[in-house]
Amino acid sequence: MAAGHEAKRVLVVKSGGEAAVAEWRRHFQAVAPHIDVHWWDDASVSPERVDYALVWEPEPGRLAAMPNLRATLSSAAGVEHITADPAWPRHLPLLRAATPEASQRMSEYVCMAVLALLRDLKRMVRQQAVHRWDMFTTERAATDTCVGILGLGAMGAHTAQMVRGLGFEVIGWSRSRKALDGIECHAGDDELPAFFERCDVLVCLLPATPETEGILSAKTFALLPKGAGLVHVGRGSHLRYDDLAAALDASHLCGAFIDVFEEEPLRSDHPAWAHDKIFVTPHVGAMASRRARAVFFATQIAKFERGETPDGLYEPARGY
Numbered sequence: 001m002a003a004g005h006e007a008k009r010v011l012v013v014k015s016g017g018e019a020a021v022a023e024w025r026r027h028f029q030a031v032a033p034h035i036d037v038h039w040w041d042d043a044s045v046s047p048e049r050v051d052y053a054l055v056w057e058p059e060p061g062r063l064a065a066m067p068n069l070r071a072t073l074s075s076a077a078g079v080e081h082i083t084a085d086p087a088w089p090r091h092l093p094l095l096r097a098a099t100p101e102a103s104q105r106m107s108e109y110v111c112m113a114v115l116a117l118l119r120d121l122k123r124m125v126r127q128q129a130v131h132r133w134d135m136f137t138t139e140r141a142a143t144d145t146c147v148g149i150l151g152l153g154a155m156g157a158h159t160a161q162m163v164r165g166l167g168f169e170v171i172g173w174s175r176s177r178k179a180l181d182g183i184e185c186h187a188g189d190d191e192l193p194a195f196f197e198r199c200d201v202l203v204c205l206l207p208a209t210p211e212t213e214g215i216l217s218a219k220t221f222a223l224l225p226k227g228a229g230l231v232h233v234g235r236g237s238h239l240r241y242d243d244l245a246a247a248l249d250a251s252h253l254c255g256a257f258i259d260v261f262e263e264e265p266l267r268s269d270h271p272a273w274a275h276d277k278i279f280v281t282p283h284v285g286a287m288a289s290r291r292a293r294a295v296f297f298a299t300q301i302a303k304f305e306r307g308e309t310p311d312g313l314y315e316p317a318r319g320y
């Protein structure tokens, strides 16, 4: 990628701890040798020298104290861990790690979860635990099942196609209307109730914004067909957990995968751990490798410096 004539740039990293810096440096070196990678607290790098900061949960005020910062790079798909800082430099570009590898991994997770709900994997796990051989079959096949995806962005659009490849009917919902091959696309709040009524499995791949907060609630669950499943891989703020537990306990919903929680790590006495219709996973839906994220950000920095719009640009006005 780098032709060797680019101006030197300084990138500080706070993601994975100081121990991860050598790995970040190696991956950036391979694709953008003009970018010097340093640990965020490296005392030999004065704040004036920093061009880019690749961060996870930066201490409030630290980014604002870098007067020559050109852009902030979020080491994850979400940016709440940066925008929570009242002083984050909102006049500068903020980029999310939106790698193709993360979309691939998320799609794999959702396929796993949707199939596990379809085939009642929980029942198999329970049977094995008590050494019980009890042949059973579930009601329907993928071809008789509609999967609805909330959010048709980088993750949702890729996931929709992979789930469709398994034979499911797939419908999706986003803010602006999409045109995706083989996917029935819905848009806007007015179309949401009719969308929910079709979903045998509902997948949440929305960002955390004031508009999407609490979108997975009793009201939503009541609209889903009886026996529907939930795959929640968006953000903790989307889900009203007690409403989900009530819908599962009333057997209105059949089961759920929950990968994201309002408070992470999930406390050990949270009822979700022990619920027999819930799979809890520790926010593992789609973390991309450091290599993929370094390649992604090196590419976006190059685009940005050529005056082009980089991918994964956070837009404060829309909140994602």
Ligand code: NAP
Binding pocket: 077, 078, 098, 102, 106, 150, 151, 152, 153, 154, 155, 156, 173, 174, 175, 176, 177, 188, 205, 206, 207, 208, 209, 211, 212, 233, 234, 235, 259, 260, 283, 284, 285, 286, 287, 320
């Ligand atoms: P993205 O490309 O920004 O896509 C977001 C999608 O949500 C877009 O289709 C957008 O509609 C839609 N949307 C946003 N607000 C909406 C609203 N009010 N009404 C209807 N649709 C709305 O984001 P992404 O990269 O696909 O990631 C999506 C989310 O997945 C992230 O924000 C995060 O919450 C979650 N995630 C989870 C993990 C994990 O490990 N569990 C990892 C990565 C990401 P438009 O297309 O019209 O803008």
